[in-house]
Amino acid sequence: MNALPLFTPTTAPAETAPLSAPVWRPAHLVLTTAQKWLLPLGVLAFDVLFWQQGLGLNLALYTLLAVVVLLAGRPRAAWRSGYFRLVLAGTLLSCAAVAWYGSGAAVLACTGSLLLLWGYANQPLLQQASLALLTGLGAAAEVVAGLPALLVRSLPSRSTKAGRVGWYARLLLVPVLILGVFHMLFVLANPRYAAWAAVAWAQLGRWLAAWFELLSIGHLLFLVLGLACTAAVLLRVPLPGLAQWEARFGEFTLRRRDRVASFAVRHPHFGRHGFRTADLRKEYLAALAVFGLVNLLLLAVNAIDVQWLWFGFEPEKNFDLAQFVHEGTYVLIFSILLAMGIVLWFFRRNLNFYQPGLPALRWGATVWVLQNAVLAVSVGLRNYYYISNMGLAYKRIGVCFFLLLTLFGLVTILLKIWQRRSAFSLVRLNSVAAYLVLLALAAGNWEIWIARFNLTSDFKQVDYGFLLDMPGRVLPELVRYRAVLGQMKQITRDDDSGYYSEVIDAETARRLLDGRVQSWQQQQREQASWQDWTYADQSAYAELTALAKARPAKR
Structure with a gap:
């Protein structure tokens, strides 16, 4: 690995496991000399920045320190990933937004960007943002789970520790006793010294009281949280599992010749692994019927919305605009998402290659997608009328951005229909769009x-x-x-x-x-x-x- 010794992976080589169910065990972590110094310093910095404080400059500084630690490891493989560079830029942007506004969206974007950055640095071949997020969380969980054993191994042995403590105790016992005797003599002989000593003991008592108050149960638990966060920043645990699982998927749908159609049923005459496949034409007719019937229904709904909402909409007297927008918006958004799911279902396998009826199927699905885009515009108009009559609110802004993501998702559905894109490709594109929307929400002074x-x-x-x-x-x-x-x-x-x-x-x-x-x-x-x-x-x-x-x- 191209990494400094300070930030090299800290897991020992895995032993050969027997052929049985895998058992999860915490990662075997090892601290370098530099990490042994940086771990307590990181906990101290975490305590100074966050204990009994709100979020603002402290979160931005801690995130920047974490990014510096990551980049100090020189993750050259990660730099070749465009997703890593995008998330790095997003992390810096969200840091600036936290220090500028301190809004909840900025805090969410900052923490999410940091986890994504750790995920892509851990596995540079990852493409899905959701899998990168899970990789970052998984690596942090591995570090936290293996941290107790790591701290125990880092402590000196009991015999060595006891020997050193006894040697220092015997060495200091006589000087301390002599100092105590002379202190008592000077207190009895010099009233001014006695007054100064009383003030010093009182100050020491107040300092100890404040120190013990500082070390409350809540503060100790907070220090444990700081230790976990600092260890997750310093230690690197490779988790290739999600990246290996993602590598099984491609950008385009491939034809499966062993199962011609999607409707496959078991047949006893074909052996243990044999299947009898239903006629692909039947699935094509079912899809064509769905697209045809729902297109007609959606055409009626869109015609009503265009005539009612698009031109000269005026709420009637005693018309409950809030209920009209809230209930109607959520139901219509659900119907759009359901339509996208149905298209993904029918175009998931070999219907993409059914040449006799593919043009009609594609055009039927395309018309349905375009009609859903019209429906999304109608939802946007409902949201606009609510804003025009009732004012702006957080949910109204959220609906606007969600509709933008919905329109983008409909465009990617068209890519799937006409370019035979896989569901993996659609999730990848839409996850990047969702991350960019989160950054836009973080950068706004809403x-x-x-x-x-x-x-x-x-x-x-x-x-x-x-x-x-x-x-x-x-x-x-x-x-x-x-x-x-x-x-x-x-x-x-x-x-x-x-x-x-x-x-x-x-x-x-x-x-x-x-x-x-x-x-x-x-x-x-x-x-x-x-x-x-x-x-x-x-x-x-x-x-x-x-x-x-x-x-x-x-x-």
Whole structure:
């Protein structure tokens, strides 16, 4: 392997196992001299960065340190993988997003990217992002499982340790006794020295009390977590199993001549391993009937949606738009996913090579896919009408990105139909698209955009409680548009029970905003630290301070 001695694989060669069921055992880990120094330093860094802290700069720094450790091993084979380079760029981008915004999407993208990076570095031939993620998790689990035995082996032997402790104890016993005697004499003879000694003993007592308080059960468990994370970063355990399993699949569907059709049944006259295959034409007719009938049904649904939603849609009086969007969106998305699954089922094997009816089958499936794309556009319009009438929310943004992934997935279904792509190829392409969408979500300042859109658009009502519950970096935007509250037709927030919404006036909304601003500023002054620092929080605090100073002058 092309790796520095510090980061070489740490498993011993596997012994030849008997022909029986495989038994899982923790990896046999070995620490190098450098790793023996870096492991406690890593635990200390983990404790300093994360103990009783939020997530922000600390997560970005820890991720960057982990990336440096990985790259220090010079994984030349991994560098030849385009997926490794893509995930490395995504890891650095998500690190920047965590330090900039500290949003939940950025934290998720950062941790996910780090696990993917470890998976691709472990097995550079991997292509599936999901398998790379499982490889990274599996390697971390192997390290954690083998860590107790590793620590026991790293300790000195009992006889050597006991001998050294006894030798140092005998060496220091006499000097300590002499020091104690002279200390007592000086305490009795010199009142000033006695006062200083009392202060020193009191300070030592407070330091020991703080130290024992620091070593609480929760803190000890947190240190164990830091030890596990640091060991997973430092130690490399090769896991080729998923990569070997993935190598069995290809990019294109191959014709199986031993089983002409997909409908295969056992027949006793063909021996133990014999099969009687159903006529491929019957499967073709079944697929053609499915595509034909469902195309007609979907055509009726799309015609209704195009006539109703696409042009001049106006909700009727007392029309429950929220229920219409929520229930309709989820059901239609499920129907699109089900349609994609049915296409994958029929085109999974030899129907791709049935020349007499392949053109009709392909065009029938293509029309169905295109009609599902029209259905996805209709779902997008439902989402758009909800946003136009009710405002932006996290789920609405999630639906938008999910529909983009759905449209991309429909395009890959067309590739399968016309290029005989395998399901493996489709999963590979869609997993990369899903990762890019996650990075896009991590890089967006969504809370600011949500607040700005909801307060500047002419809505019938605004859920102000939802805006006040957003992270503190949104507060300057709410303060900037506090005057807009007087123009709102209806302002709502959740009541104390959290199950119902109550209507409040503009003055009450302003008081709630001022209280939220004061509490957040006080929290920043008392609890904020460099570990959970983010640029957005710092900018929001400075902007709120400037707005508070400028408000009396405007009056």
